């Protein structure tokens with residue numbers, strides 16, 4: 001599958017959610033879609049699922065525009081944090097409707113997952129607890145086997161144990177049935193190990209799209225005496241710095257440091273890196289082209 005966004009714009013009245021977004025996602029992989037609140041993530045995911053029309057630009061999935069187009073929509077399963085299902089339907093109805101919509105639906109796997117998350121098939125969606133409602137969404141997303149499966153913070157109300165089950169299942173389904181999975185989350189530390197690629201949106205545009213491995217390589221944390229740090233890092237692209245008890249720590253991005261002297265060298269987690277990169281004063285340096 002190939003998703004192509006070219007100068008995509010989405011405006012809700014005067015509110016611009018996506019502004020000239022350019023992005024290509026291709027192949028079978030698990031992609032982390034990150035961004036601060038209001039960055040435009042949900043808007044992008046809903047455009048991909050054909051929920052509404054873009055205001056400008058071109059958005060295609062395998063060269064088809066998704067809006068009002070079953071040929072494209074049947075390939076995309078979007079599970080959001082809420083409003084996925086009609087309140088009046090029972091769990092079993094929702095599973096049947098999904099089975100009819102998604103051509104690759106795996107009925108046996110869906111039944112297995114209903115047991116894993118301990119759902120009652122006769123219960124109506126509106127009577128499910130928050131966590132159970134999320135579990136139902138997760139079941140539909142996983143069992144859909146849709147070539148593009150998208151989860152937009154699908155775990156609201158799920159406790160830590162079930163969230164961990166979800167991440168294990170995501171990897172298991174991906175390994176059994178590789179496809180393009182997009183996971184948007186604010187709980188980056190919990191899932192970052194699953195991401196092969198990372199996309200960061202910032203104020204409706206693409207800030208960064210890279211492999212997780214490149215992101216790991218592209219940054220370095222140096223800690224040591226202020227004098228030595230300042231000498232080695234002067235004029236470099238510092239995305240974060242702090243000083244504690246005479247020891248200075250700096251995080252450098254996209255810099256080739258071959259000599260670190262006596263400085264301690266370490267790496268940030270993806271969550272830390274995300275926080276540093278999306279700070280207002282930093283993101284102006286970082287805006288990169290796509291991989």
Ligand SMILES: Nc1ncnc2c1ncn2[C@@H]1O[C@H](COP(=O)(O)OP(=O)(O)OP(=O)(O)O)[C@@H](O)[C@H]1O
Nearest residue numbers: 012015016017035036037038039040041042043044
């Ligand atoms: N239905 C709507 N009407 C008006 N403005 C909207 C609507 N939906 C989203 N927006 C606006 O579009 C922008 C992007 O919102 P979006 O929900 O896509 O962001 P997000 O990255 O998913 O945020 P979050 O992480 O908080 O869920 C925000 O400024 C938001 O207020």
